[in-house]
Amino acid sequence: MAEKFRVEGLNKSYGSNVIVDDLNLEMDEGEFLVLLGPSGCGKTTTLRCLAGLETPESGLIDFKGRAVFHSDRRINVPAHKRDIGMVFQSYALWPNMTVRKNIAYPLKVRKMRDAIDKGRVEEAAEMVHCGHLLDRYPAQLSGGQQQRIAVARGLAARPDLVLFDEPLSNLDARLRDQVRTEIHRLHESLGFGAVFVTHDQSEAFALGDRLAIMRAGKMEQVDTPQRVFDNPGTEYVAEFIGMSNRLELHRSAQGWRTKSGVDLDLRRDVPDVEGVVARIWPDDVELYRDADSVPTGMLALKAELLSSEFGGRHYDVVVAAGPEEFRLRANSALHGAWLRQAEEGEPVVIALRPETMQIYPLGAATPVVAGAA
Ligand SMILES: Nc1ncnc2c1ncn2[C@@H]1O[C@H](COP(=O)(O)OP(=O)(O)OP(=O)(O)O)[C@@H](O)[C@H]1O
Numbered sequence: 001m002a003e004k005f006r007v008e009g010l011n012k013s014y015g016s017n018v019i020v021d022d023l024n025l026e027m028d029e030g031e032f033l034v035l036l037g038p039s040g041c042g043k044t045t046t047l048r049c050l051a052g053l054e055t056p057e058s059g060l061i062d063f064k065g066r067a068v069f070h071s072d073r074r075i076n077v078p079a080h081k082r083d084i085g086m087v088f089q090s091y092a093l094w095p096n097m098t099v100r101k102n103i104a105y106p107l108k109v110r111k112m113r114d115a116i117d118k119g120r121v122e123e124a125a126e127m128v129h130c131g132h133l134l135d136r137y138p139a140q141l142s143g144g145q146q147q148r149i150a151v152a153r154g155l156a157a158r159p160d161l162v163l164f165d166e167p168l169s170n171l172d173a174r175l176r177d178q179v180r181t182e183i184h185r186l187h188e189s190l191g192f193g194a195v196f197v198t199h200d201q202s203e204a205f206a207l208g209d210r211l212a213i214m215r216a217g218k219m220e221q222v223d224t225p226q227r228v229f230d231n232p233g234t235e236y237v238a239e240f241i242g243m244s245n246r247l248e249l250h251r252s253a254q255g256w257r258t259k260s261g262v263d264l265d266l267r268r269d270v271p272d273v274e275g276v277v278a279r280i281w282p283d284d285v286e287l288y289r290d291a292d293s294v295p296t297g298m299l300a301l302k303a304e305l306l307s308s309e310f311g312g313r314h315y316d317v318v319v320a321a322g323p324e325e326f327r328l329r330a331n332s333a334l335h336g337a338w339l340r341q342a343e344e345g346e347p348v349v350i351a352l353r354p355e356t357m358q359i360y361p362l363g364a365a366t367p368v369v370a371g372a373a
């Protein structure tokens with residue numbers, strides 16, 4: 001219990017807007033938690049509360065048995081005494097300080113003179129392959145170098161917990177992969193705990209020991225990437241991790257009926273509701289040119305082509321099946337020849353497997369788990 005990092009009943013408002021809403025969270029020592037959620041849901045505000053840069057109205061933040069914030073006991077430990085490192089989206093290096101001084105800054109405010117004398121600043125710069133840049137100013141560095149220095153600065157004091165607020169989003173795709181791998185490697189070797197905010201689902205799946213999906217100031221689901229992937233607890237989570245296709249179904253004599261009047265058997269028990277929403281990964285929607293080609297056991301829906309974009313080995317295709325749009329990936333080798341010339345409005349057929357769908361009661365606002373087999 002004492003080794004955990006714990007947040008209980010945290011509340012933070014700006015004026016009458018509740019931003020962090022009775023938030024609870026628990027992390028093990030050294031755990032890498034990825035925080036995902038749409039813009040404005042309160043991710044940055046949550047990190048700023050943890051770091052001590054914002055003062056919540058109420059709640060508890062306990063760091064391995066030591067309360068750093070506790071409204072009831074009027075505890076509010078200042079930021080530099082919380083043993084927390086921070087890496088932000090915009091590198092936020094001090095422009096008038098050299099790289100050396102930037103990295104030394106958190107050591108100085110913590111009065112870690114010894115560590116500076118023993119070469120901690122140089123060591124932190126080496127960790128991110130920037131040992132040769134110590135005497136430069138931020139303006140003399142590339143974006144990737146600046147972000148690496150920001151990582152070195154966040155880790156230099158060897159904090160137990162490091163907060164990353166979209167640290168890779170300003171980098172181009174190749175650099176993002178590189179710096180992401182470096183952060184992953186540093187986490188493995190140094191063992192710090194991390195809360196890492198990202199908008200990028202693949203980044204979240206790749207880095208997280210656990211994912212926390214946030215909605216309007218609360219945690220909607222906190223679980224391992226595999227379990228979130230296999231069983232997103234709510235429709236909101238399913239959509240947020242990339243299950244972008246949504247099929248609304250209503251009970252019928254035959255089982256379930258789509259809005260365009262096609263019947264299907266969901267082949268599983270469904271809670272006692274009149275309507276459900278099926279969420280489906282783009283990868284689980286197959287494209288055919290006519291209904292006769294659809295394998296038995298799959299649900300065929302007539303559709304029309306809206307757009308297709310070449311993506312190398314696949315085409316990203318959007319179709320409309322009645323009132324609902326579906327995104328799918330069509331294999332270029334199978335479909336490239338005709339998709340290249342296909343026009344908008346061309347009739348197609350999409351095929352779905354009920355087993356790959358996540359089913360949620362229609363209109364349910366609260367978590368309901370009705371996982372696929
Ligand atoms: N200092 C402030 N004063 C008033 N409102 C604020 C302040 N800081 C943030 N907000 C509001 O709080 C809400 C949450 O902001 P926050 O920055 O935490 O969102 P976020 O989840 O980090 O979003 P993004 O993904 O866009 O970075 C937003 O509606 C924002 O406008």
Ligand SMILES: [Mg+2]
Pocket residue numbers: 043044045165
């Ligand atoms: Mg933010």
